[in-house]
Amino acid sequence: AKLVATVARLPRMSSDRAVLRVALPVPLARLFDYRAPGGAHAEHAAVGGRVRVPFGSRELIGVVAEVGDGDPSARETREALDLLDVAPLLHGELLGSLQWLSRYVHAPLGEVLATALPADLRQGQPLPDTHIAGWRAMAGALERVTRDGAPRRLLALLAQGALSEDALDDLQPGWRTAARGLAKRGLVEELRIDATAAPVATQPAPVLNDEQRAAAEAIAGIDGFGAVLLDGVTGSGKTEVYLHAIAQCLARGRQALVLVPEIGLAPQTLARFRARLGVPVHALHSGLNDTERARVWTAAWRGEARVIVGTRSAIFTPLPHAGLIVVDEEHDGSYKQQDGIRYHARDFALVRGKALGVPVVLGSATPSLESLQNAHAGRYAHLRLMQRAGNAKPPSVRVLDIRKRQLDAGLSNELIAKLEATLQAGGQALVFKNRRGYAPVLLCHDCGWSAQCKRCEAPMTVHAAGRRLQCHHCGARQPAPQACPDCGGLALQPQGVGTERLEERLIERFPDFNVLRVDRGSTRRRDALETLLGELGAQPGVLVGTQMLAKGHDLPNLTLVAVVGIDEGLFSADFRAGEKLAQLLIQVAGRAGRAERPGEVWLQTHHPEHPLLQTLINGGYHAFADAELALREAAGFPPFAHLALVRAEAKDAASPLAFLEVAKAAFRECGVAGLEVHGPLPAPMPRRAGFQRSQLLVSSPQRRALQAALDMAMPVLRDAPEARRLRWSLDVDPVDL
Numbered sequence: 001a002k003l004v005a006t007v008a009r010l011p012r013m014s015s016d017r018a019v020l021r022v023a024l025p026v027p028l029a030r031l032f033d034y035r036a037p038g039g040a041h042a043e044h045a046a047v048g049g050r051v052r053v054p055f056g057s058r059e060l061i062g063v064v065a066e067v068g069d070g071d072p073s074a075r076e077t078r079e080a081l082d083l084l085d086v087a088p089l090l091h092g093e094l095l096g097s098l099q100w101l102s103r104y105v106h107a108p109l110g111e112v113l114a115t116a117l118p119a120d121l122r123q124g125q126p127l128p129d130t131h132i133a134g135w136r137a138m139a140g141a142l143e144r145v146t147r148d149g150a151p152r153r154l155l156a157l158l159a160q161g162a163l164s165e166d167a168l169d170d171l172q173p174g175w176r177t178a179a180r181g182l183a184k185r186g187l188v189e190e191l192r193i194d195a196t197a198a199p200v201a202t203q204p205a206p207v208l209n210d211e212q213r214a215a216a217e218a219i220a221g222i223d224g225f226g227a228v229l230l231d232g233v234t235g236s237g238k239t240e241v242y243l244h245a246i247a248q249c250l251a252r253g254r255q256a257l258v259l260v261p262e263i264g265l266a267p268q269t270l271a272r273f274r275a276r277l278g279v280p281v282h283a284l285h286s287g288l289n290d291t292e293r294a295r296v297w298t299a300a301w302r303g304e305a306r307v308i309v310g311t312r313s314a315i316f317t318p319l320p321h322a323g324l325i326v327v328d329e330e331h332d333g334s335y336k337q338q339d340g341i342r343y344h345a346r347d348f349a350l351v352r353g354k355a356l357g358v359p360v361v362l363g364s365a366t367p368s369l370e371s372l373q374n375a376h377a378g379r380y381a382h383l384r385l386m387q388r389a390g391n392a393k394p395p396s397v398r399v400l401d402i403r404k405r406q407l408d409a410g411l412s413n414e415l416i417a418k419l420e421a422t423l424q425a426g427g428q429a430l431v432f433k434n435r436r437g438y439a440p441v442l443l444c445h446d447c448g449w450s451a452q453c454k455r456c457e458a459p460m461t462v463h464a465a466g467r468r469l470q471c472h473h474c475g476a477r478q479p480a481p482q483a484c485p486d487c488g489g490l491a492l493q494p495q496g497v498g499t500e501r502l503e504e505r506l507i508e509r510f511p512d513f514n515v516l517r518v519d520r521g522s523t524r525r526r527d528a529l530e531t532l533l534g535e536l537g538a539q540p541g542v543l544v545g546t547q548m549l550a551k552g553h554d555l556p557n558l559t560l561v562a563v564v565g566i567d568e569g570l571f572s573a574d575f576r577a578g579e580k581l582a583q584l585l586i587q588v589a590g591r592a593g594r595a596e597r598p599g600e601v602w603l604q605t606h607h608p609e610h611p612l613l614q615t616l617i618n619g620g621y622h623a624f625a626d627a628e629l630a631l632r633e634a635a636g637f638p639p640f641a642h643l644a645l646v647r648a649e650a651k652d653a654a655s656p657l658a659f660l661e662v663a664k665a666a667f668r669e670c671g672v673a674g675l676e677v678h679g680p681l682p683a684p685m686p687r688r689a690g691f692q693r694s695q696l697l698v699s700s701p702q703r704r705a706l707q708a709a710l711d712m713a714m715p716v717l718r719d720a721p722e723a724r725r726l727r728w729s730l731d732v733d734p735v736d737l
């Protein structure tokens with residue numbers, strides 16, 4: 001009887017007229033009709049399952065988006081080759097949310113679905129075994145390694161039985177190097193372990209303070225969907241509040257998804273989550289290979305993964321038993337995808353939370369102006385943590401006016417003396433400089449020539465102590481010239497200071513102490529940063545680095561943060577530059593004095609009276625944010641307006657302009673009230689990698705009006721003959737203008 005009831009509820013459709021409507025990863029904004037393979041009825045296909053189909057002379061993997069009424073016998077309707085899934089992969093809430101995303105960013109559903117699936121599954125591979133990675137020692141291995149050291153310690157651990165990689169991260173940080181060496185000698189091997197059975201050691205949680213408890217209770221009180229802005233100063237214990245909420249979610253038998261910024265997913269963080277929650281934590285980040293990604297995704301889809309912690313694209317994780325979504329450091333720029341499907345993971349988290357009927361917690365010490373405005377308008381609950389947790393005190397801030405001072409590799413004498421004193425007292429210092437490389441420019445002192453990238457409108461950055469030039473925009477590399485290409489002179493000099501040069505100078509200055517550089521150049525390998533910081537431990541030393549150092553790591557011995565060279569950011573044309581700089585300064589400053597020892601922040605600048613610095617120092621982030629929101633409102637910028645940006649680039653300068661004029665006319669013709677169209681204007685980098693780039697900005701006070709205009713204009717843009725001669729893209733809610 002149950003079966004009959006189910007069948008009766010199916011939409012009425014004569015089975016010989018049913019076709020598969022397939023979303024394919026092609027740049028065409030439509031679905032494609034196919035007959036079910038091998039004479040099967042289309043109704044038997046799973047909506048949300050993958051299907052292999054012929055497309056032109058190729059074969060593609062698509063997703064069945066609908067089973068619909070059509071004409072399977074029409075000559076142009078081809079037969080699908082293979083249904084790959086018995087059970088749907090993308091269905092229910094996830095399929096619905098992705099359909100919403102496809103409409104919102106105006107990208108074909110097939111491309112959105114392809115972005116949401118891990119590469120292996122997108123390419124048609126079967127669902128993987130979901131056991132997790134582990135290691136075991138071969139019989140007699142321990143006896144063969146007699147020398148003390150990391151390899152022997154690892155073998156001693158494994159001698160008692162296989163361990164998951166997670167457990168190894170906890171027990172012997174930096175174990176991977178030893179494991180690789182032992183594996184080469186055939187003494188250890190990788191294997192798969194059942195995640196649900198893998199043992200996890202637990203640690204007790206600290207007792208929450210009053211502010212934390214109030215926040216945790218407010219989150220626990222949410223029934224169904226609700227957005228929360230957890231606005232807490234650095235070190236206020238936001239992570240403890242998340243952990244509390246996640247533990248409750250697990251207790252109800254539900255899954256929790258935690259998003260972290262690209263640079264925030266330290267093994268340290270994962271270990272803390274595992275230890276507190278007592279369940280395996282599945283990590284999804286760019287360091288995983290395709291097999292591992294598909295495995296975590298599938299474990300979530302099967303409901304086996306209970307806690308998933310991941311970077312941007314983890315927002316596409318299926319959550320059949322969803323209970324909670326957390327977005328940590330919600331202001332972070334890495335949540336916005338900058339090419340392909342240009343989604344914002346934080347914003348999409350809210351869409352999914354609503355569709356799933358679960359709370360979404362956005363946490364930050366420096367919330368985005370968008371989220372603050374949503375909180376002010378009452379759309380988000382605004383929970384604040386004003387005090388640092390435990391015994392830690394907020395750091396004191398000192399502004400160092402360096403006008404007319406002599407600088408040594410960008411450092412003033414006062415700062416060098418302060419670094420010295422910090423080291424002598426056994427402390428650690430962080431010198432923050434947001435510029436990779438040795439120096440930003442190579443200049444000829446005789447004639448004024450400077451090394452420019454041939455393909456970009458930008459100087460090349462000097463690397464390797466002056467021996468190499470590299471373009472940070474297109475990746476071009478070349479050896480630095482010995483003599484000036486223009487005048488033949490030998491007076492070529494690196495101008496300005498990057499992290500490499502700072503490191504070189506600090507090593508010379510403090511030969512008896514550790515000096516470590518942390519930036520994308522020095523920590524390309526996944527666990528490199530961890531190993532680096534592990535080696536430093538509690539010893540006195542100086543860390544030199546870019547914003548990679550701004551978060552993620554608790555360095556209890558760090559007492560001094562020195563910020564050098566932020567002045568460029570004070571005068572940028574981007575209307576978000578002030579917000580980004582304020583966030584960066586507060587986040588970096590927040591690294592100081594997170595434990596018992598008080599912290600100090602020294603800020604070196606040529607512009608001590610700049611209003612942004614003054615407001616930040618005297619009033620803190622919220623004073624800055626209030627002032628900035630007032631400016632944005634007056635100027636009609638986000639969050640008080642909604643933007644879309646059309647970018648176009650070609651080898652010649654004329655085609656992008658011609659195309660954008662067509663686009664401009666299309667937006668004008670929509671007749672949507674209040675719509676403003678600015679441009680075409682040159683892009684912030686008018687030439688990159690040999691392409692001439694222009695853009696058109698569309699804005700409206702109403703999101704809905706902007707979407708209505710895009711709905712009307714996009715088909716015109718797609719079909720414009722001018723579009724064929726160039727590369728173009730639409731970016732809804734762009735963050736870099």
Ligand code: ADP
Nearest residue numbers: 206207208209234235236237238239240389390
């Ligand atoms: P945030 O995420 O806000 O920067 P964390 O959650 O990382 O802060 O907490 C900062 C530090 O304070 C951590 O070392 C954490 O263990 C500690 N901590 C957090 N909450 C408490 C508490 N209630 N009691 C004692 N220590 C705490």
Ligand code: ZN
Nearest residue numbers: 444447484487
């Ligand atoms: Zn010259």
Ligand code: ZN
Nearest residue numbers: 453456471474
């Ligand atoms: Zn370049």
